[in-house]
Amino acid sequence: MTYYIFTLVFFLFDYFILAMGLNIQYGSTGILNFAYIGFVAVGAYVTGVAAMPANVTGEHYILGLGLPFPLNTLLGGVAAMGLAGLVALITLRRLRTDYLAIVLISLSLVFYDFCNNDVSLFNGADGLYNVPEPLTRALGLSSNGFIIFFACLTGVVSLLMWLVMSRIMRAPLGRTFRAVRDDHVTAAALGKDTFRMQLKSMLIGSFFAGIGGGLLIQFGGSFNPTAWLPGETFVVFAVLIVGGAGNNMGMFVGALLVETLLVHLPAFLPDIPGHPGLIEYFDLALVGLVLMVMLWFRPQGIVPERVRRTPSFGVSEKPEHEAGRLDRTTALAAALGAVEPAAGAEEGR
Amino acid sequence: MPALQTENVTAGYGKTPIINEISVDAEVGRITTIIGPNGAGKSTFAKTLVGILKPMAGRILVNDVDITRMPGHQIPRHGLAYVPQNDNVFKRMSVRENLEIGGFVKKGDPAARIEELFEIFPDLAKAHAKKAGLLSGGQQNLLAIARALMANPSVIVLDEPTAGLSPAYTSVVWEQIARIAQLDTAVVVVEQNVERALKHSDLVHIFVAGRDHVHGPAQEISALDLPSIFLGRSHSSEAA
Ligand SMILES: Nc1ncnc2c1ncn2[C@@H]1O[C@H](COP(=O)(O)OP(=O)(O)OP(=O)(O)O)[C@@H](O)[C@H]1O
Ligand SMILES: [Mg+2]
Numbered sequence: 001m002t003y004y005i006f007t008l009v010f011f012l013f014d015y016f017i018l019a020m021g022l023n024i025q026y027g028s029t030g031i032l033n034f035a036y037i038g039f040v041a042v043g044a045y046v047t048g049v050a051a052m053p054a055n056v057t058g059e060h061y062i063l064g065l066g067l068p069f070p071l072n073t074l075l076g077g078v079a080a081m082g083l084a085g086l087v088a089l090i091t092l093r094r095l096r097t098d099y100l101a102i103v104l105i106s107l108s109l110v111f112y113d114f115c116n117n118d119v120s121l122f123n124g125a126d127g128l129y130n131v132p133e134p135l136t137r138a139l140g141l142s143s144n145g146f147i148i149f150f151a152c153l154t155g156v157v158s159l160l161m162w163l164v165m166s167r168i169m170r171a172p173l174g175r176t177f178r179a180v181r182d183d184h185v186t187a188a189a190l191g192k193d194t195f196r197m198q199l200k201s202m203l204i205g206s207f208f209a210g211i212g213g214g215l216l217i218q219f220g221g222s223f224n225p226t227a228w229l230p231g232e233t234f235v236v237f238a239v240l241i242v243g244g245a246g247n248n249m250g251m252f253v254g255a256l257l258v259e260t261l262l263v264h265l266p267a268f269l270p271d272i273p274g275h276p277g278l279i280e281y282f283d284l285a286l287v288g289l290v291l292m293v294m295l296w297f298r299p300q301g302i303v304p305e306r307v308r309r310t311p312s313f314g315v316s317e318k319p320e321h322e323a324g325r326l327d328r329t330t331a332l333a334a335a336l337g338a339v340e341p342a343a344g345a346e347e348g349r
Numbered sequence: 350m351p352a353l354q355t356e357n358v359t360a361g362y363g364k365t366p367i368i369n370e371i372s373v374d375a376e377v378g379r380i381t382t383i384i385g386p387n388g389a390g391k392s393t394f395a396k397t398l399v400g401i402l403k404p405m406a407g408r409i410l411v412n413d414v415d416i417t418r419m420p421g422h423q424i425p426r427h428g429l430a431y432v433p434q435n436d437n438v439f440k441r442m443s444v445r446e447n448l449e450i451g452g453f454v455k456k457g458d459p460a461a462r463i464e465e466l467f468e469i470f471p472d473l474a475k476a477h478a479k480k481a482g483l484l485s486g487g488q489q490n491l492l493a494i495a496r497a498l499m500a501n502p503s504v505i506v507l508d509e510p511t512a513g514l515s516p517a518y519t520s521v522v523w524e525q526i527a528r529i530a531q532l533d534t535a536v537v538v539v540e541q542n543v544e545r546a547l548k549h550s551d552l553v554h555i556f557v558a559g560r561d562h563v564h565g566p567a568q569e570i571s572a573l574d575l576p577s578i579f580l581g582r583s584h585s586s587e588a589a
Contacts, residue, residue, distance in 0.1 A: 172449070175442070179450045182439040189399050189433065190451050190496070191425035307443045307480050 003147055004268050008260050010151040010219050012252075013158040014212050015259035019239040019251035020165045021208025026237075027245035027305070028174060029201035030181030032101035035087070035108030036209060036236055039080040041115065041228040043210025044217040047076030048128040051218065056130065059123050069134030073214035080210025084202045092198050096184070108230050116225040127224020131217050147219075154215050161208060166248055168204065177201050178246075235263060238291045244301025253302050262287050350413060351376045352535040353398070353429070353504045358407035360397040366405060367393045368559045375504060375535040375552075380526065382538045382546040382567075385556035386579050391539040392434055394556070395508045398537070399431035400424045411504055430502035434509050434539075437493035440482030444473055447481050447492055451499030459499060466495045469528065487518035494525060504535045512541060523549050543579075547571045557581060 018040060025031045033039075046063075050072035054064035067075065091103050116125050133146050134153075141149055168174050176197055179187040184194045217223040235258065243254025266283045294301065351374035361367035368390040375381040383391050396402045398409060400421030409417045411427045419427075430451075439447050445463065452459030467474035470491050476484060481492055490510050497505055507526065511519040523545060530536045540546040546553060547567050554564040555578055562578060563570070 175446055175449060178442055178446075179439050182441055183436070185401060186433055186437065186439070187450070188421045189401065189425070189431045191422050191500070192450075193420075193422045305441070307441075307446075307478065 003144055006147045006151040008264055010147070010154050010215075011264050012255050012260045013151070013154040014215050014219070015236070015239055015255035016158045016252050017154075017161055017208055017215070018212040018236050019243065019255055020161065020248055021205040021212065022236050022240050023205075023245065023248065023251050024165065024169065024174075024177070024208070025201050025205035027240060027247070028169060028177040028181060029198055030097070031092075031198055031201060031205075032097060032104070033202070033205070034101045034105040034233055035111075035230075036205075037228045037230060037232040038108040038111050039084060039206040039209035040213035040216070040232075041112075041223075042083050043073075043076035043080040043213030044223045044228075045076075045115070045122040045128065045213075046079035046210070047072045047214030048131045048217045048223055049122065050075045051132050051134070052128065052130070059126070059128065059130075060119050061123050061128060062121060069218065072134075073211055073218070076214035077207045077210035080206040080213065081203045084206030085199070088199045088202045092202070093195055105230065105233075108233070112225065112228070112230055123224075125225055127222060127227070128217065129222035129224075131221050131223070133221060134218055150215075150219050154219070157211070157215065161211065162248060162252075165208070169248065173197075173200070234291075235259065235287060238287050241291060241299075241301060242294050244303040244305065246305030247301070247303045250301050250303035250305075257302075258287060258290070262290065352412055353537065354408075354410040355398065356408045356410075358394070358397060358404045358409060360393060360402050360404040360407075362393075362402070366559070368397070368556070370407070371556075371561050372407075373537070373554055373561070373564075375537045377503065377533055377535045378530055379551040380530050380536045380538060380549060381552045381554070382540050382550035383554045383556055384540055384543055384546045385562070386581075389556040390559040391556055392508050393559075395431070395434075395506050395537070395539055398506050399429060425500055425502070428500075428503035430497035430500055430505045432490075432493045432497050432505070432507040432510060434512065438481040438484070438489045438496070440480065442481055443478055444481055444484070444492055445477045447496050448473075448499055451496035462499055462501075466498060469498075469525070470495050485518075487514045487522065490514065490522060491525065494522075494529070498529065502534065504537065505529060506537045506539075508539045509541055510538065511545070519545065543575060555579075 022033065022036050025033045025036075049061045049063040050065045050067045051069070052061070052064055053066045065072070087104070087107060091100055095103055115122055118124060122128060134150070135141075136146050139149065176187070176192055179190070180192060180194045180197045188194050216227070239254035239258045240251065241254070242258050243252070244250030263283065266279050269279055272278050353375040355371060355373050357370045357372055359366045359369050359371075371394055373381065373383070373394075383394065385391055393402065397404055400416065400419060404417060407417070408415060411424075411429045414427050416424050416427055416429065439450065442450070448463050448466065449459050452462055467477070472488055473492055473495055476488065481489060484492060494507065494510060510526065511522050514522065519542070526536060526538060527549060538546070538550065547570060550567050552564065553567050553570040555562045555570065557578065558581065563573065
């Protein structure tokens with residue numbers, strides 16, 4: 001029982017981190033990063049090979065540094081950033097919105113196939129396993145004790161990352177991201193280097209993806225291509241949209257509702273007799289359904305983006321979030337409509 | 350020396366030129382207005398001035414600095430500001446945030462500059478915490494103008510700042526434009542309404558089919574047979 005509860009707690013905090021990373025890219029800057037899960041995977045793999053010793057029989061991988069937590073995880077975050085920088089240099093200068101999304105999803109498929117088939121990098125389809133559980137020996141933890149400890153540790157990490165992210169989003173940088181999102185031509189005419197802004201947003205978001213991935217591989221002790229099917233990106237998007245794009249607290253609410261309650265809780269339910277795995281399939285369909293219902297009835301999410309208020313002139317306004325939301329989310333809905341069925345139904349995570 | 354000089358600028362989208370060999374100068378304290386029929390290339394010219402489009406030929410100088418080949422986002426630093434034709438505010442951001450976005454050139458806190466602009470635009474002060482998308486069309490235009498002024502530019506390019514406004518609000522906007530010219534700024538306005546343009550500006554250029562058909566002081570332009578020019582029937586070249 002404790003095991004189940006703290007597994008859910010772990011996924012809540014981990015997806016909170018992942019959703020914050022996607023939120024700065026998509027929610028704040030308008031970059032439709034349909035390759036997001038690829039950056040999570042890089043973070044996970046690199047954290048894994050950074051944590052594991054140089055030689056393990058039966059597994060092939062690069063590095064093998066035997067680095068302790070949190071250094072290995074930080075390296076995973078930095079690696080995801082590095083990949084993001086590369087991807088941004090290739091794509092962001094020339095492409096925007098839907099076109100960028102299509103190219104990103106293609107890149108993530110190529111990258112996926114590569115990792116799945118190339119054994120030398122991250123052990124191919126078998127992936128990495130026996131990844132050391134951080135601090136277990138130092139603290140003398142039992143395996144149940146580790147789950148509890150690591151779930152709480154992830155909570156602390158997510159809290160720190162939330163503080164950092166809130167600062168970024170309130171700072172002039174976050175404001176400029178939103179200006180670029182709303183109208184990149186006007187932002188440029190006001191002296192903003194829109195490419196650099198999008199690059200920065202990609203880097204920050206991917207760091208979050210990498211850290212989230214690094215925590216993921218250490219929690220489970222293994223990571224392989226079935227853990228990051230390209231459709232997983234849309235689970236993070238579902239977290240973001242249900243929670244409310246542009247709002248960090250929304251990411252927590254979204255992670256709670258979508259990742260914890262919809263995606264993971266049903267997996268712990270007993271199977272329907274004679275139909276093993278049926279619940280999980282329903283589950284994914286349900287995520288898709290919730291996504292559609294949200295986009296239709298409440299595109300701004302449960303906790304909508306707020307207009308930043310600065311106290312002066314003693315004028316107070318009610319927060320207003322109905323207007324202007326629809327165009328961007330409809331574009332997304334269209335894009336998701338094209339991709340979601342394949343992502344949800346066929347892959348059956 | 351005029352704050353803005355353009356010399357034989359040719360520009361367009363892709364490879365086809367839309368505007369040909371345009372030379373327009375604008376001086377501090379004066380309002381230079383560009384009028385002309387729909388599709389004449391007025392907005393294309395404005396976008397070229399501010400670096401959204403790169404000229405195929407010609408030169409653009411701001412305070413004697415050649416900005417012709419400069420990346421668009423560096424141009425505002427040299428004192429050129431732009432107010433786009435439609436949809437010119439960040440709709441999901443507050444009025445104040447819109448202004449803050451414009452305030453990068455001045456180092457330090459933009460708050461003081463915002464207060465100055467709120468004095469010039471009291472409508473905006475009242476709505477400072479409102480989402481810009483919820484302002485009226487006229488207020489949005491004023492906000493876009495105020496945002497451009499945040500950087501204290503020496504040249505401001507306004508593309509149809511009164512488009513779609515009621516006559517009363519059109520007067521308000523023109524009053525503000527006149528005021529801006531007095532604040533040591535060279536003002537370039539693209540305007541649809543010929544009467545207004547002639548009434549408020551110092552110099553007028555009439556663009557027809559991508560060319561500077563005729564230009565001169567407003568009084569002289571008023572004396573021309575404008576309907577024929579707009580319909581492309583006249584062939585006079587210069588009034589001045
Ligand atoms: N983004 C674009 N791509 C290609 N051609 C364009 C683009 N924008 C405008 N044009 C073309 O350039 C020509 C001039 O357009 P422009 O917008 O400069 O006219 P304008 O004088 O501002 O007209 P209006 O008074 O209607 O605003 C038109 O023929 C138009 O079709
Ligand atoms: Mg125009």
